[in-house]
Amino acid sequence: MGKCMQGYLDEQFMELEELQDDVNPNFVEEVATLYFKDSARLINSIDQALERGSFDFNRLDNYMHQFKGSSTSIGASKVKTECTMFREYCRMGNAEGCLRTFQQVKKEHATLRKKLEHYFQLARQAGPKETARRSK
């Protein structure tokens, strides 16, 4: 994992990289693609719920539980931290806190997406052997 990813991804991302092999040479990128597809759906659902002004904190918490789960599995540490904050505000029934934190969730998510896109672009250019060497 390059220096540019430090702080954004934790050791769980390295676990993913360890699973990449000749059978699935693009495993990490495939999982990242699944993550961004899934998280985009959840962001959309939360956005719509917040825009309606309906603060069903249970429902919001459920969405964020799923989002946090995916983020944890891929090692997205900053996104995970913001998800945790959002859930705390849900538990407190603090609508303003939810709105504010959700902006942070989206910001960290967008930043991570850009960084990973760049990371995978470099990995494709480098080729499989160089990627394996760099990830060690």
Added chain:
Amino acid sequence: MAGEVPSLAESKLTALVVDDNLVNQSMHHKLLDRLGIKNDVVCNGQEAVDVHCSGRNYDLILMDMDMPVMNGIQATKKLREMGIESKIAGVTTRSKEEEKKEFMEAGLNDFQEKPLTISKLVSILHNLDFYVQT
């Protein structure tokens, strides 16, 4: 076994991944593959029950807790009622003791907090007395 990662030799074990999250499905499937364990994936507890009703059986079931349609607690209870004796390991992000207790009491043999890693999966296999061929 502790601290060792089994080789990629085929283990002859079979497993079922029960999780609604696509990222987790992909990861858990690959983790099991890496240990040479043939595995299927379903999206919720109801599908886990259905696949057993169709006659399939597995040595190990990795059961998520929070799933739509039928959650992990309900599915575990149902499978045990059906007489399924497979080893069931609960895997969840839930960390409160009372939540873990409720899940264990549904009929689990083991429990691990997500995210699953190779070492956590090896720990499950060790705890449940599975020995992957090396």
